[in-house]
Amino acid sequence: MSLSIIRYSLGEALRSLKRSGWGGFASIGAIAASFLIIGVFLLISSNLSLLVSRWKEEVQVTIFLRDGLSSAQLGSLKKSLSEEPGVRSLSFITKEQALSDFKKDLQGQEGLLEGLGYNPLPASFELQLKEPYQSPEMLQELVKRLKTWDGVEDVLYGQEWIEQLTLIIRLLKLAGMSLGGLLLLASILIVSNTIRLTIFSRAEEIDLMRLVGTSWAYIRTPFLLQGILQGLIGALLSLLILFLSFRLILWQVNLAPAASYGLIQFHFLRIPQQFFTVIAGALIGGGGGLLSIRRFLTA
């Protein structure tokens, strides 16, 4: 394709875009809305994924011990636990330390424990697990085994809700992709319709171009470019809205204590994701253009 075709087509595409008025606005708006929906779901799910993966790294199994174990029994338990293949590290929490931690957690309501007269909290081992042993199946198997050990009262782990959250993330992604995908399909039709109207409004010109021997590439390219431009603008617009909304929400969230301690960190869509959005926008717009061209600009 020669440079003159590209230059002419780009000029014509921009002119058509300006002239398309509400139709062009609707096309760009539809693409922007579709990508915005996909972007919102993607942003939420990827941030949740990040949180979950961080929590997974910290996955902990707490082994509560029966009261009155001898130091030999404790030593033996510690040895057995450290020999377990999935254990990355372990720490021993005495009954006293558990009570002191609990008091700290109660923050100002320590008086609740005063009437108790004894320490009800058991001593425990806290285990950090290696990555391959963090799967629900491996965890369940380990917990089941640990529960049978002598001196072990109970075993707790916080994996279940992480798994549930992972499922929710998957559902969020699926919902976003399905909803956004459907809207993108509709966008293709809207772009196609806008370009169809442009083709009809320029029917005389196109007819004349054909009669004087203009090549089909020369006639069709501006309409294809018009679609691509609509798609590009729509996708960029969606990224801009998403980014501004993200910054606004982040500003609000950063006021929360968890964020100020660095416990929660959010991130915007990664550069490849943004790049993919823009390319997908161009493809969607181009697809709409192509649909009209194939239907209305054939020999």
Place this chain on the structure above:
Amino acid sequence: MIQLFHVSKTYDGDIPALIDINLHVRKGDLVFVTGPSGAGKTTLLRLLYGDAPPTGGQILVNGRNVAWSKENEISLLRRSMGIIFQDFRLLKDRSAYENLAFVCRILGCSKAEERRKVAQALALVNLTSKAHLTPFHLSGGEQQRVAVARALVHDPTILLADEPAGNLDPVQAQEVMALLREIHLRGTTVLIATHNPKMCQVGDRQIRLEKGRIVEESGVPLYH
């Protein structure tokens, strides 16, 4: 320049528009294709500029077989032709100048070339003073003259005119026909399809079509 060998054209499978047409038009000829409405005049011209493929036979234009030509070859073929229609087919929202400049532009002329060619073509049809007017402000005859200028602006070697005076009053019709004769005298091969035999003069080459067949030819013998 233009040769047709046993050309036939059928629409919708069984409606014959042209039957066994043999024709030879030499470079610089002026040929009138006459006949009543529905005789096949427009179809004949459409076949020549590749707007419809023939059902049978071969068509050679400038040595190129139109029947076998691909899209891009048809485009190239049309660049050597100027086409005029009964309904002018001007861009209504653009001035006479812009109508001509549009053709120059899409055919890749430079700005300077565009200005020169448009000015020449408008001068030829004597419409320089009305170059800035849109078709709405021009009479039928003037509009057809703009259409003639547009057909000539890219210097075609063949001019095809389909009922060029069909929408004009007798005076305007004579003016347009005189213009086409002048263009022929400048060396362009001209084919004019008309239902009105009065447009022809004694000595003109005339091919009369009836029900898709050539029934009479005067001026030059039938090509076999």
